[in-house]
Each structure stands twice: as structure tokens, then as C-alpha cells.
Amino acid sequence: MTAEQKLKQIDTLLTQSQVLWRCRTFDCHDLPWQQQFPQLADAVWMLADEQLDDIDACQHRLNQSLLPALTADLIAQGQEWELELFAESATGAKLADAELLSISQTPQLLDDSDEAHFSAHIKGRKWQQINAFVAKLPVEQTPVLEWCAGKGHLGRLIAKAHQRQVVSLEWQPSLCQAGEQFADKWQLPQRFICADAFAGQSEQLQSEQLAVALHACGDLHVQLLKHACQAGTQKLVISPCCYHLIRDKHYQALSKVTQASQLKLSRAEIQLPLQQSVIANDKHKAFRLQEMAWRLGFDALQREVRQADSYLPVPAIKQSQLNGSFADFCQWAATAKGLELKNDFDWQHYQQLGLQRQRLTRRIDLVAHLFRAILEQWLLLDRVCFLEEQGYQVDLSEFCANSITPRNALISAFK
DSSP, rough: OOOOHHHHHHHHHHHHHHHHHHOOOOSSSSSSTTTTTTHHHHHHHHHHHHHHHHHOHHHHHHHHHHHHHHHHHHHHHHOOOTTTHHHHHHHHGGGGHHHHHHHHSSSSSOOHHHHHTTTTTSSSHHHHHHHHHHTSOSSSSSOOOESSOOOHHHHHHHHHHHHHEEEEEESSSHHHHHHHHHHHHEEEEEEEEEOOOOOOOOGGGGOOOOOEEEEHHHHHHHHHHHHHHHTOEEEEEEEEEEETSSSSSSSOOOOOHTTOOOOBBBBTTTGGGGGGOOOOOHHHHHHHHHHHHHHHHHHHHHHHHTOOOOOOOOOOOOOGGGGSOOHHHHHHHHHTTOOOOOSSOHHHHHHHHHHHHHHHHHHHHHHHHHTHHHHHHHHHHHHHHHHHHHHHHEEEEEESSSTTTTOOOEEEEEE
């Protein structure tokens, strides 16, 4: 099956299933699709609260928990969806032990002494990502352009391990300066260009070149793809990240397939693939659940105070603000939104309402998360098909295990 055919399949499934994953969760007072999908509603309420995070953390486990009920509802309705796409989206969770071990191991591109110095200022998982990414690059002498380089950690390893000329593009002068100091110390063929990737920069792309980007966010990696196609750059290797960090209010389709799609997605909707955490500890999870319950409790309170049945976004908070009482939190939130609260509210009542809505919200989110890997495939294949339309041969793969980073997709394009 071609990338275009696969993208059309996924586009059809996402269009059919919109009611399940395009929910404004905080506006819901019940499961918004429960009449259309009653068996799915029963299945999600049968799950214990204590199970939800573990199920949510693994796409394969999530599919096993919810797909039988969804399938039963579809059969009852006489509908046919391409449900095998769910199995394909969770293949990483079903790898054989040997394969999983192989993809999880960090390749060693330097000797022990060099690696110790190279990785000294890089967090463990980030160093593993950089190593795994570089291990997937073709070993040759084509010069490299590192897009959105930061301190140039990726480019520095390429320069050292492959002995290649590297130009690292970064807009923050302090990061360029730090990167140049590292490169000079190691006498590496790496130089920095301090410039804004959004302000042109197409002149940095050349035909005889390998352009790389590891986790350049949203429009930043899309800008690289467009510039590289215009310049006829021979090779591109990128790992996309943070699809929602775009300048437009809605996602701007790249390929002909997605341009013809009925799906017109908002920033919030294309953030769905990022709603998975594989590293949060128990304490962090507890704070997250408490914050969600308190925000929803305040939401119930503010709707009554304002006499307006609409959600009122509250600013981000520090974990320390959750150490006080629920009443303190509500007073803070009200002040932040210019509301005046009396002191005679039944705070326990609204705190309980918040907890009830938190349980509901988590289940609405869980069903939406059934589609997060498929939506990410839609976004990735949009990029793949766009590059193929520009004359590239493109490979879509993974460069590291999901446990190292959920954003482990690798797009390799060659003229």
C-alpha cells in the first residue's frame, strides 16, 4: 500500500469517528457520544479509576480495553470502520522481546572517554535520542545543515562521529555562542549561523546537502520541508514534534490528500498525539489529578457565580498552589479572572462536583486517546505524501523506543 492510499484510509476513519475524539472535554457533563455508542460508554465506566493511567500509557492496552465495545456498537449500527488501523498504530507495543531490546539500546558512536565528555551537559533521554537519531543517518561526506540547532548537540555528534562539515542554524545568540565554544574545544568542523528559521533562511538550503532536524516544533520543521523542496536538497531526515505549535489557528494541510479532506483541525485537536506520558512518576500523577479536579470544581462554581454556562480558562499554576485548601485555590482562580467570591460557599460540595467531573473527563479523554496514534500517523503521512509529491523517495520509520520518547517517528527523504 502506498503512503497516499494509507493516508486516505486513515483520513476516512478519522472523519467517521470525529464524535469520539473531537470533544470539548471541559464543557461536557456526560459522555457526549453515549447514546450513539452505549456499549463503549458501559466499557469505559467499568474501568476502575486506578486503572486509567496504566491503560492510557500503552496504546496496545488501550486498544484491548476499548476496541471490543466499539466494534460491538459499530456492528449494532451496521457501520464498517477500518479497525485494523488501530492494531497497526500499536505495533510498537507488541514487538518481540529481541526487537524491543534492540530498538531500546542506545548505539555507541563514540569511545567511552569521548562520550562521557560529549554527554556531560545533556539529559539522559535526550542523549539517547541524539545517539539513536545519528545512528540512522547515512554515513557519507555530504555537508549537513542542522535546523533549529539549540546548542548544536546533534550537529556536534554528527561532526565528531561522521567527520562531516556541519552548519547549525539557531536563532538564540546565547545558544549559538555555547555551541561554538563546544565545537572549538573539540576542534570540530561545525559552525553556527544565528538566524530566525521563520525569516527566510532558504539560502541555507543547498542541493548537495543533508538537512536534519530532531524535534523541531510545528511550523519550524514544516518550514524546513518547504525550503528544502524549493532548493532541491538531496537528503532530509527529520523527527517531527509538537504539531500544534503553528502560527495559524487551524492546521494547514501539506499534501493533496489532506488538502481535500473534510477535516479542518484546530491547534487543540492536533495536540491530541502529544497527550501521552510515559515518564510521569506517581507524585506528579497525583498532583495532575488533583489539579484537574480542582479546576473542574472551580468551573462548576464560576458558572453559577457568572450565571453563564461556559468554561472559563484559568492560568497555569505551580504545584505548591495545590498544597493549600480547595477554597484557597478558588479564591486565587477568581482573582485571576476578575471575579469576586463570597466566603459562604459550600466548598465541599463544589470540590465533590470537581471530583465527579474529573472522573468523567478522564474517560472522555481515554476514548479520544484511542485515536491519538492514528491522528499522528495522519500528520506524519501528510508530510510523507507532500515530499513524495515533490519528487522525493520517502521512508517513515522509528529511530528509538517509545520509552525514550513518544515522538520517535523518523521521516527520511532522498532525491
